[in-house]
Amino acid sequence: MQQTLELSSEVLAQRLADSGLRATPQREMIYEMVLKKRDHPTADEVYARVRADMPGISLATVYNCLETLVQCDLVRAVHFERGPTRYCPNLRPHAHFHDEQSGTIHDVNLTPELLAQIRAVLPPGYDARTVEVTFRGKASPLTSSEHRVAGSE
Amino acid sequence: MQQTLELSSEVLAQRLADSGLRATPQREMIYEMVLKKRDHPTADEVYARVRADMPGISLATVYNCLETLVQCDLVRAVHFERGPTRYCPNLRPHAHFHDEQSGTIHDVNLTPELLAQIRAVLPPGYDARTVEVTFRGKASPLTSSEHRVAGSE
DNA sequence: AGTGAGATTTAGAACTATTCCAATGATATA
DNA sequence: TATATCATTGGAATAGTTCTAAATCTCACT
Ligand SMILES: [Mn+2]
Ligand SMILES: [Mn+2]
Ligand SMILES: [Zn+2]
Ligand SMILES: [Zn+2]
Numbered sequence: 001m002q003q004t005l006e007l008s009s010e011v012l013a014q015r016l017a018d019s020g021l022r023a024t025p026q027r028e029m030i031y032e033m034v035l036k037k038r039d040h041p042t043a044d045e046v047y048a049r050v051r052a053d054m055p056g057i058s059l060a061t062v063y064n065c066l067e068t069l070v071q072c073d074l075v076r077a078v079h080f081e082r083g084p085t086r087y088c089p090n091l092r093p094h095a096h097f098h099d100e101q102s103g104t105i106h107d108v109n110l111t112p113e114l115l116a117q118i119r120a121v122l123p124p125g126y127d128a129r130t131v132e133v134t135f136r137g138k139a140s141p142l143t144s145s146e147h148r149v150a151g152s153e
Numbered sequence: 154m155q156q157t158l159e160l161s162s163e164v165l166a167q168r169l170a171d172s173g174l175r176a177t178p179q180r181e182m183i184y185e186m187v188l189k190k191r192d193h194p195t196a197d198e199v200y201a202r203v204r205a206d207m208p209g210i211s212l213a214t215v216y217n218c219l220e221t222l223v224q225c226d227l228v229r230a231v232h233f234e235r236g237p238t239r240y241c242p243n244l245r246p247h248a249h250f251h252d253e254q255s256g257t258i259h260d261v262n263l264t265p266e267l268l269a270q271i272r273a274v275l276p277p278g279y280d281a282r283t284v285e286v287t288f289r290g291k292a293s294p295l296t297s298s299e300h301r302v303a304g305s306e
Numbered sequence: 307a308g309t310g311a312g313a314t315t316t317a318g319a320a321c322t323a324t325t326c327c328a329a330t331g332a333t334a335t336a
Numbered sequence: 337t338a339t340a341t342c343a344t345t346g347g348a349a350t351a352g353t354t355c356t357a358a359a360t361c362t363c364a365c366t
Binding site: 177196238 | 351352353354355361362363
Binding site for chain 2: 079081082085095097100106108109110111114117118119121122123125126127128129130131132133134135136137138139140
């Protein structure tokens with residue numbers, strides 16, 4: 001787990017370099033924050049968390065860095081209704097369950113088989129680059145706290 | 154087809170009455186506009202279309218009426234990324250294919266069997282009130298213009 | 307037909323999340 | 337060390353939507 005965090009900055013540096021971008025303290029900090037507490041935070045929430053360690057950072061930079069991480073395929077942007085964009089470091093194929101009671105987001109693993117079945121509903125000529133599955137409802141507390149999907153990548 | 158339009162205002166009046174609401178010219182006009190051209194218009198687009206027949210209507214009323222129609226389960230609000238809310242009169246279970254090239258939205262029928270399979274990925278304790286499936290990609294013009302899903306309800 | 311309560315519409319202000327902008331600061335390279 | 341480029345910053349601007357308060361309409365009841 002410590003290793004994962006250490007490695008993450010190397011992964012980040014590599015991905016940034018691949019895109020001709022620099023590894024900055026802000027980018028590293030934001031990336032590690034998103035990895036650390038994988039609760040699909042909004043930009044504002046990331047801002048609040050990062051400011052504890054890096055008080056001078058600006059909200060604009062948080063938006064810039066998150067967008068950069070998305071471009072580098074290290075983080076995914078996810079949307080619920082018209083709410084603020086949330087950021088997810090789980091890169092495996094998964095669905096999102098939005099608990100209407102608590103407002104929390106839960107990852108739900110999707111098998112390649114199911115994804116294939118879903119894609120199969122598309123008529124010929126439709127070429128889907130991405131498939132998104134979103135649930136909305138209630139998750140009973142007893143089970144929701146136990147559920148955990150495997151880490152990203 | 155003419156019948157469908159005539160009946161629609163009765164359906165509307167009934168649904169509104171069920172919710173203790175009144176049938177107004179604005180609500181009728183907006184509902185018929187959304188039914189007439191089922192291309193998932195935004196509030197702005199509905200506003201533009203409705204103004205041709207009802208020049209004095211306000212954008213606030215368009216938002217109000219669309220929200221009312223959603224509450225009455227006559228129209229569904231759908232979202233893509235952080236774009237403006239779009240409105241869909243197709244009440245059957247279906248997915249949305251968002252063509253990135255043209256920006257158009259296509260309905261894709263979903264069978265109850267597939268929906269059941271998708272729900273089956275949820276761990277025990279997760280109770281999904283809604284399931285949403287969204288594709289993003291490109292639809293080749295040749296086939297996309299031919300594809301049509303059955304009318305709503 | 308007239309009145310009043312409540313529903314509806316309206317214009318514009320306010321709001322939220324995000325993006326844009328221009329200035330400043332940091333970094334890599336020559 | 338100079339220079340070009342990249343990155344960050346604070347604040348202004350933007351887009352979509354919601355809110356507010358006043359005007360208008362509708363309906364039930366007299
Ligand atoms: Mn946000
Ligand atoms: Mn709109
Ligand atoms: Zn996720
Ligand atoms: Zn639709």
